[in-house]
Amino acid sequence: MPxxxxxxxxxxxxILSGRTRDTNTQHLASQLGQVGxxxxxxxxxxxxxxxxxxxxxxxxxAYDNVFTSGGIGPTHDDITADAIADAFGVAIAIRADxxxxxxAHYARTGMAFNAARQRMARIPAGARLIDNPISTAxxxxxxxxxxxxGVPDIFAAMVAxxxxxxxxxxxxxxxxxRVNRGEGEIATAFAALAAQxxxxxxxSYPFVENGAYGTHLVVRGAVAAQxxxxxxxxxxxxxxxxx
Amino acid sequence: MPxxxxxxxxxxxxILSGRTRDTNTQHLASQLGQVGxxxxxxxxxxxxxxxxxxxxxxxxxAYDNVFTSGGIGPTHDDITADAIADAFGVAIAIRADxxxxxxAHYARTGMAFNAARQRMARIPAGARLIDNPISTAxxxxxxxxxxxxGVPDIFAAMVAxxxxxxxxxxxxxxxxxRVNRGEGEIATAFAALAAQxxxxxxxSYPFVENGAYGTHLVVRGAVAAQxxxxxxxxxxxxxxxxx
Numbered sequence: 001m002p003x004x005x006x007x008x009x010x011x012x013x014x015i016l017s018g019r020t021r022d023t024n025t026q027h028l029a030s031q032l033g034q035v036g037x038x039x040x041x042x043x044x045x046x047x048x049x050x051x052x053x054x055x056x057x058x059x060x061x062a063y064d065n066v067f068t069s070g071g072i073g074p075t076h077d078d079i080t081a082d083a084i085a086d087a088f089g090v091a092i093a094i095r096a097d098x099x100x101x102x103x104a105h106y107a108r109t110g111m112a113f114n115a116a117r118q119r120m121a122r123i124p125a126g127a128r129l130i131d132n133p134i135s136t137a138x139x140x141x142x143x144x145x146x147x148x149x150g151v152p153d154i155f156a157a158m159v160a161x162x163x164x165x166x167x168x169x170x171x172x173x174x175x176x177x178r179v180n181r182g183e184g185e186i187a188t189a190f191a192a193l194a195a196q197x198x199x200x201x202x203x204s205y206p207f208v209e210n211g212a213y214g215t216h217l218v219v220r221g222a223v224a225a226q227x228x229x230x231x232x233x234x235x236x237x238x239x240x241x242x243x
Numbered sequence: 244m245p246x247x248x249x250x251x252x253x254x255x256x257x258i259l260s261g262r263t264r265d266t267n268t269q270h271l272a273s274q275l276g277q278v279g280x281x282x283x284x285x286x287x288x289x290x291x292x293x294x295x296x297x298x299x300x301x302x303x304x305a306y307d308n309v310f311t312s313g314g315i316g317p318t319h320d321d322i323t324a325d326a327i328a329d330a331f332g333v334a335i336a337i338r339a340d341x342x343x344x345x346x347a348h349y350a351r352t353g354m355a356f357n358a359a360r361q362r363m364a365r366i367p368a369g370a371r372l373i374d375n376p377i378s379t380a381x382x383x384x385x386x387x388x389x390x391x392x393g394v395p396d397i398f399a400a401m402v403a404x405x406x407x408x409x410x411x412x413x414x415x416x417x418x419x420x421r422v423n424r425g426e427g428e429i430a431t432a433f434a435a436l437a438a439q440x441x442x443x444x445x446x447s448y449p450f451v452e453n454g455a456y457g458t459h460l461v462v463r464g465a466v467a468a469q470x471x472x473x474x475x476x477x478x479x480x481x482x483x484x485x486x
Contacts (some may be wrong), residue, residue, distance in 0.1 A: 014443060046283060
């Protein structure tokens with residue numbers, strides 16, 4: 001059975017301007033790999049309703065799961081919840097359970113539960129709330145789209161809240177071999193070996209260290225014994241001359 | 244006149260698996276901002292011809308410039324040049340000038356110029372070469388698509404080779420103010436100010452430091468005097484209580 005698929009949608013002008021480096025994608029990729037969901041596409045779009053709506057609708061019809069990050073806070077540039085509601089053609093309004101969570105949180109911390117903060121209780125109709133153990137303001141899942149905060153700690157906590165409820169598959173396993181030779185020297189033999197293991201994905205990632213070329217060879221797949229067999233062959237093909 | 248636009252297409256299973264964190268996007272975003280080209284979308288796709296072709300064709304028709312990273316090395320998983328040729332419907336073959344550059348490079352370094360390395364001279368018909376001062380193997384531009392290596396140092400060198408030939412616009416300027424208050428406390432006043440400066444983009448980015456909430460307020464635009472004026476207003480709205 002093929003593995004379930006996923007896409008990530010990063011929402012935020014701050015990523016596109018270069019101000020902030022997105023780290024949420026790598027976290028999600030790694031977590032999805034462990035539960036056997038294959039991340040197949042990532043998109044980054046600006047804080048623009050039309051761009052968010054177009055991307056959400058393209059991705060939710062193409063993949064089993066879509067994860068979004070960013071734009072669900074209390075300020076005027078937080079427009080993700082409204083855009084998701086528009087993408088699904090559903091209403092959005094303050095929801096009582098989300099409002100109660102936030103009211104209790106601000107009562108506990110002594111901070112004002114003002115209009116801006118109350119905005120974070122606006123949830124599209126039909127969504128399930130995603131628990132936010134860090135700062136309370138919930139994310140939500142609507143259909144196969146999981147809408148989460150952009151702040152990395154909160155994003156990670158929400159991913160942990162969502163993943164147990166999803167259908168996974170065989171985890172993506174990988175092993176790698178470091179070879180102190182350039183890609184161009186190992187390419188032919190590596191390609192020949194890769195052709196013998198059609199169920200595995202083999203990639204090579206060059207690096208330069210102290211002025212010398214080297215390559216990381218990575219073998220990915222779902223069956224550990226296949227990967228072990230391929231790694232044994234790889235190690236025999238490219239013995240480390242320094243060993 | 245509106246600024247020219249751009250999209251980035253990151254090609255690589257290693258990003259989607261979480262093995263590698265993409266850093267090229269942030270570099271490109273920052274460089275484009277300086278020459279007044281607006282990065283409007285980023286996509287990450289796997290080493291899969293159909294996915295690359297679909298993304299390239301969607302992006303090149305939607306934006307003035309498309310930059311790709313990854314997949315132009317000598318190994319079997321380096322399929323970007325072929326996918327770009329297919330996306331444009333043009334032939335791809337070893338090109339004499341690229342071949343000569345590589346032949347001279349390998350003669351100089353004493354490394355074998357074997358079949359795998361010769362593959363890096365395969366260039367789609369009609370493309371212009373992009374200079375690679377680091378490891379010689381060139382990138383190329385075809386129409387409005389600029390195809391570059393994924394290794395960060397080489398990617399950056401190729402961006403530097405390409406940018407002077409592109410039409411830019413007013414650089415994107417930005418200033419930011421750090422406020423030691425949570426987003427929810429400043430949201431209403433911040434939104435009211437933003438509404439008075441429709442030519443500027445104002446964003447807020449929350450953080451937690453030593454257990455206390457704070458917010459970076461960022462003002463972006465093309466006219467320095469407008470940004471200065473908005474920053475003066477912002478500083479008056481949110482004076483630092485610790486100052």
